[in-house]
Amino acid sequence: MRFPKLFERFAALTPLPPEEWEKAEAVAREQVLAKRELFLRPGDPADRFGVVLQGVFRAVRVSARGGESIKAFRAEGELIGAYAEMLQRLPSMTAIEALEPSHVLVFQTRDLQALERGHVCWERLARRVAEYHFILKERREQDFLDLSAEERLVKFWEEHPHLKGRVPQRDVAAYLGITEVALSRIMSRRRKRTE
Amino acid sequence: MRFPKLFERFAALTPLPPEEWEKAEAVAREQVLAKRELFLRPGDPADRFGVVLQGVFRAVRVSARGGESIKAFRAEGELIGAYAEMLQRLPSMTAIEALEPSHVLVFQTRDLQALERGHVCWERLARRVAEYHFILKERREQDFLDLSAEERLVKFWEEHPHLKGRVPQRDVAAYLGITEVALSRIMSRRRKRTE
DNA sequence: ACCTCGGCTTGACCCAGGTTAAGGCGGAGG
């Protein structure tokens, strides 16, 4: 077993026999990415995903009229991929970009589907993963409905302290749904208020 | 089989043996709700969910400082319940309220878990359901990131034409993340623009 | 040491939406 930590992480979600995990490791390959390199680009088929071994990624959606918005940041131990598009068998509408020199353990969807046929644990794990990501999205929905931009900012740093210093401000703004200008103003406002 | 239409609906997501469906029907019970009646109230254990047979519901979250926001509307054939809380085994933070005289087919989570132990189809169905709801939430996230309130409104009616005349304006506003005053203004603005 | 460039800040101006408060309007009940 090359990645016991990852095994632990997933086995915490649902019982996962070590020998099944080894089969998954066997079909995975490692990929190294430079800063700014794309793990996935818009238009690519969404037939692969990865687990971040080292580094930070941003999932960017380029909207029709060119606005960039950020769906998520993903750091060590987290999954990257165009999940929604994969489920719908659509080409990716998302770019997934390394914000640091990173490496990733890459799986082909096809290979995982083969494993699913061999053992139910994969079905269960896929369910848990879907449920987990649902909960994340629902929290985010709640944030947009109830919270001001400033409150979203505070909450963001409370929930993602490990991203401090690793993601540029403008990307945080694009994640919060505001411009970098507005974010800068919010920050200076708070600075004044507390000094 | 009492509810062949529902069976069709779920069987479309994943192969579902009719005899398994009959087992589910056997543990379900029907519930009738008056207009304004709550299927679930905040603080209730999230140990049950339902399928709407007739009527429309709104899932309301009352935030810390008393603001009501609406997570979703649910009409015939759709699921109601505090899904996120159920997954996390938390008490419901959501109220689910009938907007019309409605009836619902109610399941206890516990009973469904028992069925899961009997046949993998339920695991698979649960996965599909989780994935489907994930996609819904991700679309909504995208809407908040890319679209103005007015664009969200237009998209809302495109995607939910069957709710026309069945949900009060103020609730649509609370779903879009704006006040009913703002919604009214947006509508009169468009009226002027196109006349 | 200098220049450049990317990323952050600041200012001026505008507009969408929030807030508060005052109507309007239609349906249910006296």
Place this chain on the structure above:
DNA sequence: CCTCCGCCTTAACCTGGGTCAAGCCGAGGT
């Protein structure tokens, strides 16, 4: 028939964030 109530609209005023444009600052490259 009138009244009351729920729901929607309108108006006046305020504020947060968008947009555009001009700096600023620090890290690399030459």
